[in-house]
Amino acid sequence: xxxxxxxxxxxxxxxxxISEHAQxxxxxxxxxxxxHESFKPVIAPEIIKSLVEQGALKQEELVGQxxxxxxxxxxxxxxxxxxxxxxxxRSAEFIxxxxxxxxxGANAVVALLDGTQVDDGTACEIGIFYGLLREDPxxxxxxxxxxxxxxxxxxxxxxxxxxxxxxxxxxxxxxxxGFQEVLGQLKxxxxxxxxxx
Amino acid sequence: xxxxxxxxxxxxxxxxxMSxxxxxxxxxxxxxxxxHESFTLDLPPDTPRLLMERGxxxxxxxxxxxxxxxxxxxxxxxxxxxxxxxxxxxxxxxxVFDKDFGAIAESNAMLAVINGTEVDDGTACEIGIFYALMQTDPTKKGIVAVxxxxxxxxxxxxxxxxxxxxxxxxxxxGIVHRELKDAVKQINTWRAELQSxxxxxxxxxxx
Numbered sequence: 001x002x003x004x005x006x007x008x009x010x011x012x013x014x015x016x017x018i019s020e021h022a023q024x025x026x027x028x029x030x031x032x033x034x035x036h037e038s039f040k041p042v043i044a045p046e047i048i049k050s051l052v053e054q055g056a057l058k059q060e061e062l063v064g065q066x067x068x069x070x071x072x073x074x075x076x077x078x079x080x081x082x083x084x085x086x087x088x089x090r091s092a093e094f095i096x097x098x099x100x101x102x103x104x105g106a107n108a109v110v111a112l113l114d115g116t117q118v119d120d121g122t123a124c125e126i127g128i129f130y131g132l133l134r135e136d137p138x139x140x141x142x143x144x145x146x147x148x149x150x151x152x153x154x155x156x157x158x159x160x161x162x163x164x165x166x167x168x169x170x171x172x173x174x175x176x177x178g179f180q181e182v183l184g185q186l187k188x189x190x191x192x193x194x195x196x197x
Numbered sequence: 198x199x200x201x202x203x204x205x206x207x208x209x210x211x212x213x214x215m216s217x218x219x220x221x222x223x224x225x226x227x228x229x230x231x232x233h234e235s236f237t238l239d240l241p242p243d244t245p246r247l248l249m250e251r252g253x254x255x256x257x258x259x260x261x262x263x264x265x266x267x268x269x270x271x272x273x274x275x276x277x278x279x280x281x282x283x284x285x286x287x288x289x290x291x292x293v294f295d296k297d298f299g300a301i302a303e304s305n306a307m308l309a310v311i312n313g314t315e316v317d318d319g320t321a322c323e324i325g326i327f328y329a330l331m332q333t334d335p336t337k338k339g340i341v342a343v344x345x346x347x348x349x350x351x352x353x354x355x356x357x358x359x360x361x362x363x364x365x366x367x368x369x370x371g372i373v374h375r376e377l378k379d380a381v382k383q384i385n386t387w388r389a390e391l392q393s394x395x396x397x398x399x400x401x402x403x404x
Contacts, residue, residue: 096365121362123321128366131329158290164319167294168326 001190002031004102006126007112008119009036018112021145021179025110030186032110033102043071047086056080103129108140108189110182113175114148118165130168140189142168143182144175152177198388198397199228201301203324204310204343205317206233218308218343221381227388229308230300232293238265241283253277301326305397306338306387308380309367312346314356316363324363328370336396338387339371341380 005022009015015036022032048067051057056079061070074080082089103109109129111122118126126142133139146152146159154160159175169175176182202218205211212233219231245264248254253276254267271277279286301307307327309320316324324340331337348356367373374380391397 092359092361092365093368094365095361096369099362100366117315118318118322119360120316120318120321121360123318124316124325124360124363124366127322127325127327128329129325131326132332135333162317162319162322163290163293164297165322167290167298168322170290171294171298 001107001186001193002033002105003108003110003186004106004125004129005032005034005110005112006122008115008122014112014114021110024179024183025186028183028187030190033106035099035102038098038102039072041068041072041085041087043068043085043087047084051080051084056084099125100128104132107138107193108173108186109142110186111142111144111169113144113146113151113159113161116150118161123162123165126165126168130172133172138193140193141173141185143173143185144169145179145182146175146177198306198384198391199230199300199304200384201304201307201323201327202229202231202310203307203320205313205320215310218310218377218380221377222308222384225381225385227384230304232297232300235296235300236269238268238284240264240268244268244282247282248277251277297323298326302330305336305391306384307340307371308384309340309342311342311344311359311363311367311373312349314348315360321360321363324366324370328366331370335394336391338391339383340367341371341383342367342373343375343377343380344373345375 003025005018005025007014007018009018018034019037022034022037025032045067048057048062048071052059052062057070057074071080071085075082075085103125106129109126111118111126113122129139129142133141144159146155151159151161155177158166161175166175174185176185200222202215202222204215204218206215215231216234219229219234222229245254245259248267248271249256253271258267268277268282272279301323304327307324309324311317311320327337327340331339344350344359347354349359350356351358364373372383374383388397
């Protein structure tokens with residue numbers, strides 16, 4: 001089964017959190033699409049070499065990780081530009097198309113709902129997946145995942161999230177406060193899929 | 198032509214602005230769905246008596262405002278509950294979803310106000326749904342966003358910009374405008390397209 005892992009992936013710790021949980025899914029034979037992991041441009045070695053020569057990269061920074069991973073990290077931090085790395089400019093349409101493909105190919109969505117509101121990108125993905133699910137029986141549902149204490153305190157009141165977003169999730173899934181429960185839900189959907197339900 | 202007006206509706210001035218968007222469309226002969234305006238109530242007949250007994254309303258108030266508006270306001274301020282009024286409580290997420298999704302499914306276009314530090318999550322979710330439905334429904338023409346928030350404008354502006362996924366969705370499924378009047382113009386263009394394609398039901402031509 002394929003899932004799309006949606007969430008606010010703008011800080012290193014959220015990306016790490018999502019990657020760690022995606023790894024748990026992989027260990028359970030579930031194939032996750034993780035937007036920030038799908039962003040893996042390969043940087044040509046001669047570009048790295050020239051950046052080191054210019055002093056934009058330090059030789060010691062390259063120890064213990066691949067040059068491409070380092071370059072992507074520095075790109076996110078704003079220390080390097082796409083131009084310096086020889087990468088084409090990345091438009092909003094490009095990001096959308098890439099992630100939309102991930103949604104189209106998924107059987108379910110895991111959506112990390114933390115934050116003062118559901119992240120707008122995540123909310124948009126929830127909406128798209130629900131719209132697709134209505135016409136595609138291979139799409140099973142959306143598992144919301146909340147670790148935010150402000151939401152958990154309101155677990156009995158829809159986790160304090162926007163009523164429309166909550167309504168969409170509850171039409172085709174549920175919100176869970178623990179990842180084991182998320183995994184349990186995905187396993188149920190997987191069994192249903194295999195049984196052709 | 199039916200247009201779903203999506204946007205944040207949580208403060209009195211947000212609701213006022215969304216109503217203004219709806220009104221701008223209505224003046225052009227378009228049928229807008231504005232979620233907070235559609236919040237209809239099937240009020241029991243003794244509602245005015247109950248509210249007056251509690252000192253929440255006077256006879257005079259009733260002559261100045263429709264009863265449903267008064268009650269909506271009191272519910273929003275949490276001065277009374279649905280139970281107090283004998284209205285079905287039910288899970289309200291389900292009520293909101295059923296009504297708003299039904300309207301999205303019927304609409305030929307979406308007007309989305311995307312102002313805020315980020316796009317309101319309900320609005321973003323509605324944009325996503327409309328985009329997905331557009332893929333298989335030729336009577337859905339597109340999404341036009343109204344965006345005029347200093348915090349997320351690239352230029353001039355001082356914020357972090359719009360979420361790239363949401364922006365990409367809007368650009369693939371429609372267009373972003375700074376001014377409401379340009380958004381209305383776009384909707385009229387789509388309306389003309391629908392008419393020439395014979396996809397528009399007979400509609401009222403007068404207000």
